[in-house]
Every structure is written in C-alpha cells, then in structure tokens.
Amino acid sequence: MATPLEHLTDPDLTFDADFPLGLTFDDVLLVPRRSAIRSRGDVSTATQLTPRIRLAIPIVSANMDTVTESAMAIALARAGGLGIIHRFNLPERQAAEVAKVKRAESYVVESPYSIAPTASAAQARRLMRQWDTGGLIVVEEGLLVGILTARDLLFEDDPNVVVRAVMTPRDKLITAPPDTTIEAAQAILHRHKIEKLPLLDEGDRLVGVITSKDIQKRQQFPLATKDSKGRLRVGAAVGVRPGYLDRAELLIKAGADCLVVDIAHGHSDNAIDAVRQLRRHFGADVDLIGGNVASAEGVEDLAEAGADAVKVGVGPGSICITRIVTGFGVPQLSAILECAAASRRLGVPIIADGGVRASGDLVKALAAGAQTVMIGSLLAGTTESPGMTVMRRGRKYKVSRGMASLAANISRQGVEPGDKAPEEVDWQAVVAEGVEAVVPYRGDVGEVLGQMVGGLRSGLSYAGAMTIDELQTQARFVRITQAGVKESGPHDVELT
C-alpha cells in the first residue's frame, strides 16, 4: 500500500524550470512599418465583436458596477462600440437598464410612451418625468386620438384637467403611412416643424412614431452600433449561479443583443455548462460571449460549448488581485497571443479584457490578435459611469472597484436567488480578489474614446495597416527592457 508521502519520490513530479516567458503590454513595442497611409482619417477601426455584431470601434465597456449601466452603454454604442450592462443587481433592474438603451433611439418607435385621453394632467406629468420624455402619444383602444407635449401642460394649473382637454387632437395631427421612409419622414417633420410623426395603418391604428430627435441622433452619431430596427445595441452579463437562465430570459426580452457569461475562471465546468445551457435554451439567435480565460484550451472549450466570442484576461485588470491571492494568471499580451491562435483556427473572435491604460495598449492588444478590447477603470472615471464621485484634496475622482472586492460582494448580496441575508454571511471568510479604488475624473466618455480611437488610428498608420486585420498581419513586436520602458515615457524633463 502506498505511504502518504510516497508520491514525493515520483520522478514525473519534477518540474522542468524552463517555463515560457509571459509578456504584457509594457514588455513590448511594435516596430514601425513602411506606410502608404497619408491621413489617419483613411484607416478603418471597424471590427467584429461576434461573427454577427460589427462595431465601428473596437471598444467594449466592462460589465462592472462602477462602469456600465445604461448611460455608459448608450454613449459607447453611439460612438461605435458597445457596453455590457453589469449583473450585480436584481434581474429586473438589469433588464430595465437594457431596455433604456434599446429605447434611447430607433428608426421607428414601435411602442411609444402613451397615455389615455381620460388620464389627468398630474398623471401625465408623472409619466413624463418617469420616462424622461417631453411628449406622450394619446391612444384610445389602439387608435391615435392626440399628442400631449410638456408644452401643453406648461401653464396648466389644474392637476385634474383631463389629457383630452389639453392635447393636440387627432384632426390637427400630421400622420403618415407605416411604410414611410426615414428620408420622407424627415422632410415631413421639417416642412411642418413638428417633432413626432405618428404612423397609422388603414384602420387608423397606431403602428409607430418617427421622431425628429431620432433623426438628429442618426446624423450626430453616424458610427453608432445599431440593430436592424435602428436601436442602439447593448450587451448584458449573467453569472453561472442558479437563476442565470431566468435572468438571461429577462435580458433577452428587454432587447439585449448579446449575453456575456462572465465569471473570473471561465475555463471551468460551471462556465462551460452555462454557455451550453444558454445555447440550448435560446438556440442560434442569441449571441453568446464566454469568459474569462487565459489559454488556447479555454477558448476551445468555450467555443465548443457554443460561445460566439471569448473574453481573455485573468488578472490583468487595474483593480484585480487574483494573481496575488491565487498565484494564477497569464500576463495579458501572452494570453492574447496564445488565445488568438485558437481564435483564428475556430473563427471565434476574442475580447482582450483588462489592463488597458492608454491607446498604445489598445493597439498592442489588437495587434496581438484581439478583435476588441474591454475597458474598465479608464471608463470608470467618466461622467457616464455609475460610480460615485468623490473629492480628494480639491480634485474630483470616481470610484472603480473590482467585482470580486469585499465592498462589491457586500453590496450585491441578495441579487441572486438563494443569497443569504447580509447579516447571515460570514464576511471575514470572504477572500476578495479585487480592490476598491478611485480614478481621476476624466470628463465625458466621448472625450476618452476620442483619444483612444485617435491613438489607434495613428497606430494603424505606423503599421502601414488600413484595417485591424492588416494590423494583425503586419505586426512585428520587439521585446524591450526596463531601460526601454523608461525611454518610452517622458524622461529627463520636468513635467509641468
């Protein structure tokens, strides 16, 4: 019979210390290549998030509770990227955030905010506030009977006056048939100086509304990531604990364009089973992203389970301490390079998640084979993030916290079925794998994205690449020393 320590003499357990070297962004630079590009404006930053979802810019905002709710997702989609709504609240709240993004704009508003003609002015005001809209369609038994705008209520002192008495009635409204094109609608709205154009079928039933606001948005954000109905695209995260299928169901009903199965160790049976279950449940119509992994086998197993794209990154994030706590992780550039080889073989795009601090890191991640990059803390500092704003020594900061930090654990207690009450949890026993931090306030997300995409355009031109695909084939990395890192930043000057 084997003695307890017999395995210590097993020669197969001897490690060969010739480990591969793991590299990250600061360990490398890209060698400039001959370039025929005359202007940064000539290159394309378009890419695939999944085989079906195309983005004009390769940036996805992280599903963290200090990064992505509806405001961030709307801003990202308008800029040509995509936001993933975090899962650290009740499923209904998360679904409501998805719905807000889907309602933010569209070619035709199919279910416009509406009210009955018998409702009171006070009710109308309340609904306008609740839905954050300046106009309601007045409908009775599916038929359009008028439009009520905030202006109609402006000087109305009587809160009990009925909507019918103050609205613009049907006979004064300009309407159009359901097949009206956006261009024709624009001309009608312009000619009559109106803001909403109801579309009515032959039975005078309301089938939708085209608004001047939506048309303006189309012109203002030409790169926006949109679905076939002209609505902004948005993703949403789910976990793997019981209840994730119900949550996923709500998210898809609310209009989510993709689901992210997001757990720290995505190369686990839990994550693989969840991807498989979701694929089985929703069929081929739902785009699924799995993660996070840091090896080719991780990409292969999630792809085999049905993932359309895979998130890569174990421990590179600004607020992560997984590597310190567990000893596991792969420096992000090496992780991307290894996963990209599998990604190309399988035709499953990878999303490089974590550790991007500046546009140079974005360029390196894409050059190494990622199709898109997920960003957390850099976006947590913007106006659109849901994180709290704090003042420190007279300067403005916003909170960014790891989703495996103690504070995040405490505040999400109760959002999954079967969660214990906070007072029943032994918080001392929680092993946090993330930290709570603050990041400098950086202004609107549009400014940050402008800098990132500008840097990427310059990067493409240094590579002589018109597209991200060309960047990947043209890329020649060089490993650098600490002296090279020092030389790469400002040095031997006093910064003002």
Ligand code: XMP
């Ligand atoms: P950045 O560097 O962009 O990274 O802020 C964002 C990514 O970090 C991951 N993340 C965590 N990783 N513990 C971890 O080990 C955590 O508590 C944690 N919270 C977020 C996540 O992949 C995110 O997109």
